[in-house]
Amino acid sequence: MKKFAVVQFPGSNCDRDLLNAVLKAGAEAEFVDYRAASLAGYDGVLIPGGFSFGDYLRSGAMAAVAPVTKAIEEAADAGKPVLGICNGFQILTEIGLLPGALIFNDQHTFVSRDESLKIVNNETLFTRGYRQDEDIVYPVAHGEGHYYCDDATYERLKAHNQIVLTYNENPNGSRNDIAGIVNERGNVLGMMPHPERALETLLGSDDGLRLFEELIRWEANHVQIH
Amino acid sequence: MKKVELKVTLQQQVLDTQGEALNRAVHELGHDEISNIRVGKILNFDIDETGADNIDRIVKSLSERLFTNTVIETYEYTIMDEVSE
Numbered sequence: 001m002k003k004f005a006v007v008q009f010p011g012s013n014c015d016r017d018l019l020n021a022v023l024k025a026g027a028e029a030e031f032v033d034y035r036a037a038s039l040a041g042y043d044g045v046l047i048p049g050g051f052s053f054g055d056y057l058r059s060g061a062m063a064a065v066a067p068v069t070k071a072i073e074e075a076a077d078a079g080k081p082v083l084g085i086c087n088g089f090q091i092l093t094e095i096g097l098l099p100g101a102l103i104f105n106d107q108h109t110f111v112s113r114d115e116s117l118k119i120v121n122n123e124t125l126f127t128r129g130y131r132q133d134e135d136i137v138y139p140v141a142h143g144e145g146h147y148y149c150d151d152a153t154y155e156r157l158k159a160h161n162q163i164v165l166t167y168n169e170n171p172n173g174s175r176n177d178i179a180g181i182v183n184e185r186g187n188v189l190g191m192m193p194h195p196e197r198a199l200e201t202l203l204g205s206d207d208g209l210r211l212f213e214e215l216i217r218w219e220a221n222h223v224q225i226h
Numbered sequence: 227m228k229k230v231e232l233k234v235t236l237q238q239q240v241l242d243t244q245g246e247a248l249n250r251a252v253h254e255l256g257h258d259e260i261s262n263i264r265v266g267k268i269l270n271f272d273i274d275e276t277g278a279d280n281i282d283r284i285v286k287s288l289s290e291r292l293f294t295n296t297v298i299e300t301y302e303y304t305i306m307d308e309v310s311e
Contacts (some may be wrong), residue, residue: 101297108243
C-alpha cells in the first residue's frame, strides 16, 4: 500500500484533514515534521493549508527555507506527486517548484465559501478522475489567494497545459481565474481550494475525494510530460 | 559590524491592496493631493562584516532567497554607520 507524507509546519491547520483524505481514499499517510531532513520511503508529499510560521514576512516564505524543503524538492525531482493546498500552494511558489506568486485577494478580504470550479486539465495524475471541463465544488478559505504571474509565465503555463483548475466566479482577482497549476512535468500541483474539505456530501460536497483516489493510484509512467 | 536597512516594496505592476485601501482612506480625510500610496516593509539588522563586497554579497543573497520574493517584490538597501560596540 502506498504511503504519503503530510508535512507539518508550525501553524499548519489543515494537516489532519489532509491525512484523513488520504486514509479515506485508501492509502497510508503519516505526519512529517518540518525539521525532517528526508522524505525517503514516501510515495508522495502533501503540504497542508494553514498559516505556517504565522505568515511572517510573506505567506509561505519561512516554510520555503525550512529543513524539509530540500527533501520536498528531491521528491519532486524524483517524479513523485507533490500536492500543496492553500498555504501549501503558497509554499510551493515560494520554493520555486511552481511559477508565479500568491498575493492578497484583490478586495483585501478573507474569502471563505464553497467555490464553483472547473477542471480544465484532466490529464494530470491528480485529476484523471474528473471529466474535462467538469464543474465541481471545493471550499476556499484564504486571504492571499490571488494568483499572480507575468505575461511570459502565463504563456508558458498555457503552452504546457499547466492550468488545472479555474474559478467559475473568481473570488480573489487571480489571473485568468487560475485556481490551481501543475509544474511542466505534471507531478507538482498547487491549488488554493481545499479538496480535503470536500469528502462528504453531508458536509456540502464530496468532489474532492476523486482527487485523492487518483493521487494514490499514480504510477511513475502516468506522469504527464510535455 | 554595520547596520543595514533593507526596504522591500511590491513591483509597480503588482496590485497593492493595502495601498489602495489607504488611498481611499486618505481621500476620505480630504487629502486629494495624495495619490499612489504603496505599502512596503523595512528590515533593519546588524551584520558582522565590514568589507562592502562581502556585505553586498550576503545581503543580496539573503534578499533573493528569503527577505523578498523577486517574482512580486523589489528591494534596496543602505549600509549604515558602524555599530558602536
